[in-house]
């Protein structure tokens with residue numbers, strides 16, 4: 790794949806391929822997905838299409854002003870969650886098939902806390918998908934692995950997929 794060299798361009802390049810990125814996770818019809826720091830829903834919106842009527846996408850952000858496209862989406866599978874700004878995820882343990890941490894870890898004071906919360910809500914055998922923008926990917930990989938996930942593969946060398954053990 791012809792990945793652009795600059796990180797800023799890579800983010801746009803990835804967002805243009807959101808469906809392909811999510812298919813590589815994979816996200817399937819009927820899945821329950823949690824998107825931590827969803828922003829305007831670049832990934833949550835296509836994920837809602839992919840899980841369909843039988844699935845659910847819980848898209849969380851602590852900044853309501855960024856979430857308008859998610860809150861306004863007339864999609865019955867998409868649920869906007871107003872985060873409290875901590876790493877707490879208001880979902881039951883093992884309730885998700887897939888968790889997304891895309892371009893958000895660099896914003897968090899407690900990265901480990903977020904990864905541990907993701908481990909709590911993702912079922913054993915489920916997938917955590919991470920796009921570690923502005924951070925050293927190898928460092929992030931080691932941190933995720935230390936929280937009980939096994940590295941599986943990546944998309945274009947940019948987005949890492951881990952299996953929840």
Ligand SMILES: C[S@@+](CC[C@H](N)C(=O)[O-])C[C@H]1O[C@@H](n2cnc3c(N)ncnc32)[C@H](O)[C@@H]1O
Pocket residue numbers: 825826827828829830831832849850851852855872873874875876891892893896897
């Ligand atoms: C750079 S944006 C990325 C948005 C989206 N994931 C994407 O890749 O397009 C990071 C988002 O994380 C949100 N965020 C930061 N800290 C958060 C927290 N503790 N809980 C929930 N959202 C948070 C910010 O408000 C922002 O919308």
